[in-house]
Amino acid sequence: MRHVLLPCLVGAAVTAQAGAAEAPQVPEKLAAIVAKTQSFGLGRYPISFWSYTNLKEHGRYMDEAEVEEWADAGFTVPQSPSFDANDPAQKAHIQRLLNWARERQMKLILCDPRCRAQPGPNGDWSQMPPDYADGIRAAVKDFGSHPATFGFHVGDEPDAAMKETFFRCYRVQKEVAPHLFPFANLLPWWPGAEERAGTDTWPNYLDEYVRDSNADLISYDYYGQMVPGEDGWNGYYENLRLYREAMWRNGVPFWNTLLSVGHFRYRCPNYDEIRWQFNTTVASGAHGVLWFFYYMRQPHANYRLSPVDEHWDRTQTYYDIRRVQKSFHRFYGDLFTRLVSTRVTFHPKAYGNGEVFKPNGIVSQILAPEGHPVLLGEFVDLQGRRYVMLVNNSMTESAKIGLTFPGQDVKVFSWNWSGAEYEGDAYCADGQSRDEKGLTIHHWLAPGQEAVYRVQSQSAAREPLP
Structure with missing residues (x-):
C-alpha cells in the first residue's frame, strides 16, 4: 500500500476549488512532505x-x-x-x-x-x-x-x-x-x-x-x-x-x-x-x-x-x-x-526571528488582550484547501482570543470529540459574529490550548503558497 500511494501523492500539483476561486497549485516539495509522512x-x-x-x-x-x-x-x-x-x-x-x-x-x-x-x-x-x-x-x-x-x-x-x-x-x-x-x-x-x-x-x-x-x-x-x-x-x-x-x-x-x-x-x-x-x-x-x-x-x-x-x-x-x-x-x-505548514506568525511580538502576524486572505485579524502572546500556524492539504491552528502562546495565562476570517462567502470547519469534521466553530469557541470584515470567532483558551479550522473562501483560495 505504501509504495502504491507514493507516486499518486507526489506530483507537480494538486488543485481544488474553494468557493468560486481556483486554489493555487501545491508545490512539489510541499506535496512530497505530506507523501513522506x-x-x-x-x-x-x-x-x-x-x-x-x-x-x-x-x-x-x-x-x-x-x-x-x-x-x-x-x-x-x-x-x-x-x-x-x-x-x-x-x-x-x-x-x-x-x-x-x-x-x-x-x-x-x-x-x-x-x-x-x-x-x-x-x-x-x-x-x-x-x-x-x-x-x-x-x-x-x-x-x-x-x-x-x-x-x-x-x-x-x-x-x-x-x-x-x-x-x-x-x-x-x-x-x-x-x-x-x-x-x-x-x-x-x-x-x-x-x-x-x-x-x-x-x-x-x-x-x-x-x-x-x-x-x-x-x-x-x-x-x-x-x-x-x-x-x-x-x-x-x-x-x-x-x-x-x-x-x-x-x-x-x-x-x-x-x-x-x-x-x-x-x-x-x-x-x-x-x-x-x-x-x-x-x-x-x-x-x-x-x-x-x-x-x-x-x-x-x-x-x-x-x-x-x-x-x-x-x-x-x-x-x-x-x-x-x-x-x-x-x-x-x-x-x-495530511497537512503541511505554509506560514507561522506571532502576535503581538515575534520570537526566534519569526514573523509578526500580518493580515492575509485566510485570517485578517487577531483579537487578544493587550500584550498577550498568540501563535498562528497556517497549513495546506494536497487538494489546496487551507487550514489554521490558533494557539494561546502563554504558558501561564488563559485568554479570550478572536480570529477574523475575511470575506462574505467564508465558511469554517472544525472537528468534534469523535474526530469528525463539521461546519462551524471549534470546540473551544465562545461566540461569533459576521460583518463587512467577515466572520469573527472568539475562543477561551487555556495556556497552550488550540483551535483548528479549515477555511473555505475565495480569498483563502487565492493566498499564495511558499
Whole structure:
C-alpha cells in the first residue's frame, strides 16, 4: 500500500476549488512532505519518546502491559529498549515487543547496536567500519520484515568530527532497507553551534544532512523553553523556524523533541506546559514529536519526575502527556499527517526571528488582550484547501482570543470529540459574529490550548503558497 500511494501523492500539483476561486497549485516539495509522512504508515500523528532502557537491566519491565501503556498514552512510534543482538533470548524479546506494538497499531524505532553510526578502526570517525553494512543486513534479516518495524536508530547529535561518517551510515541503512525509515537526531541550533557542527550556517548543516544521508526526516531536540521565564523562547522558536525552513527546502518532514523531565535549570513541566510544548510544535509545522525522556531508570544528577520514575511508577507527567496526546488523536486523528505548514506568525511580538502576524486572505485579524502572546500556524492539504491552528502562546495565562476570517462567502470547519469534521466553530469557541470584515470567532483558551479550522473562501483560495 505504501509504495502504491507514493507516486499518486507526489506530483507537480494538486488543485481544488474553494468557493468560486481556483486554489493555487501545491508545490512539489510541499506535496512530497505530506507523501513522506503518510508513507510512515502510522495512521496518526507520529509521537515517540527517548527510552534509554536496555533489555539486560530492564527487560523484566518490558512486557505486554508496558506496551499497552505506551499505546494508551497516545504514542504511535516509541523507541525500543536496546539489546544484545548476539543473545537469542533478547532478540526473541524484541520480536514480542514488535508483535504487541502491531496489535496496538504502533511501530517501533529499534535501538539495535548493529545499526548505530560507528567510527572506523581505532575510533576513527573519518571512515565507516568495513563491516557496517553487514551488521545492517543482519538486523534487517532479523526484524526488517516485521510490519511494526519503523526503522533503526542511527544515533544522536553528530558534530563536526563524526558527521560525515554518521551521514554515510544513514545512507547505508536506506540502501540496504529502502522500505524502512532510519531515525537520527541532529544538534539544535544555539549561538555558536555552527563551529560544533562544522558548518558555516545552520541551513547548510541541515541541507548537508538531507543530501548526504538521503534522510526520510529531520529531527532535533531543544529544551530552552523550559528555563525560568521566557529566556529560552527565542531559541525554541528559532529552532522551529530553522528546521521548518529546511523542511520546505528539502521536501522532508521534521520532528521536534520536547521536554518531559526536569534537569539542570530546566523545570519539570506541568500539564499546561506539556500542552504548550506539544501544540506550539504542531502549529509551527512539525510532523512528529518525541519526549525527552520517558524512563528515569535510576536517580542521576538532578533529573526528576520523568513519566516513569526510578521506582517504575507512573508520575503525573505520564498522565499529563497521556491526556494531551489522547485528546489530540481524538480530535484530529490523522489530520496533521495530511497537512503541511505554509506560514507561522506571532502576535503581538515575534520570537526566534519569526514573523509578526500580518493580515492575509485566510485570517485578517487577531483579537487578544493587550500584550498577550498568540501563535498562528497556517497549513495546506494536497487538494489546496487551507487550514489554521490558533494557539494561546502563554504558558501561564488563559485568554479570550478572536480570529477574523475575511470575506462574505467564508465558511469554517472544525472537528468534534469523535474526530469528525463539521461546519462551524471549534470546540473551544465562545461566540461569533459576521460583518463587512467577515466572520469573527472568539475562543477561551487555556495556556497552550488550540483551535483548528479549515477555511473555505475565495480569498483563502487565492493566498499564495511558499
